[in-house]
Amino acid sequence: xxxxxxxxxxxxxxxxxxxxxxxxxxxxxxxxxxxxxxxxxxxxxxxxxxxxxxxxxxxxxxxxxxxxxxxxxxxxxxxxxxxxxxxxxxxxxxxxxxxxxxxxxxxxxxxxxxx
Amino acid sequence: xxxxxxxxxxxxxxxxxxxxxxxxxxxxxxxxxxxxxxxxxxxxxxxxxxxxxxxxxxxxxxxxxxxxxxxxxxxxxxxxxxxxxxxxxxxxxxxxxxxxxxxxxxxxxx
Numbered sequence: 001x002x003x004x005x006x007x008x009x010x011x012x013x014x015x016x017x018x019x020x021x022x023x024x025x026x027x028x029x030x031x032x033x034x035x036x037x038x039x040x041x042x043x044x045x046x047x048x049x050x051x052x053x054x055x056x057x058x059x060x061x062x063x064x065x066x067x068x069x070x071x072x073x074x075x076x077x078x079x080x081x082x083x084x085x086x087x088x089x090x091x092x093x094x095x096x097x098x099x100x101x102x103x104x105x106x107x108x109x110x111x112x113x114x115x
Numbered sequence: 116x117x118x119x120x121x122x123x124x125x126x127x128x129x130x131x132x133x134x135x136x137x138x139x140x141x142x143x144x145x146x147x148x149x150x151x152x153x154x155x156x157x158x159x160x161x162x163x164x165x166x167x168x169x170x171x172x173x174x175x176x177x178x179x180x181x182x183x184x185x186x187x188x189x190x191x192x193x194x195x196x197x198x199x200x201x202x203x204x205x206x207x208x209x210x211x212x213x214x215x216x217x218x219x220x221x222x223x224x225x
Contacts (some may be wrong), residue, residue, distance in 0.1 A: 004158075008164075033213070035215075042215055042216070043159070043202075043213075043215035045213060045214065048212060056212045058200075088156070089160075090158045091202075092158065092159075103149075103161045103164065104161065104213065105161070106157075106158025106159050106160065107158050108157060108158060109156070109158055
């Protein structure tokens, strides 16, 4: 079974621009979460989508948004980019069978550099 | 989510057993303990999850005492490829809002 894929893997943007990152979860997984990882703040939760609905949200400004499509694929958008948005953005998917599971499968991430 | 405390770094040699202890004094009744591993420039990878006593899989063992206020991840016979950051997470089993701390950087030397 293919793992979580993220595109693009690397991205360079200019301050003030916007960016869209894409994530394809593992087949059959309905929950998709997004995380930001920086050297200073570590891994921080952005939001989680399930069945096209945002189910959980972290403490990030409204410039960070996302959506999920009917096939569970997800996109994350960051508008009005700031230098501090430079980070590794990770997507994770989970089966969410309703049982006891804390296991999320992470993709390789998208390395965003804002100049 | 329960706060966790784990060592910042640990050094080991190939073939040794590495034990990383995580403290979680305010763990809740419905909280599980989960460990993830992360290599540089890659996403974290689930290692093991447990609720109490001992859990073992092909990669590691997780020891949880009766009071559940701490847990120990045991990596048997480590190799150079086990050099990574290891994160201890505590929370409800169905909580998808994972909260990662600073983790423990394990360095395995030849």
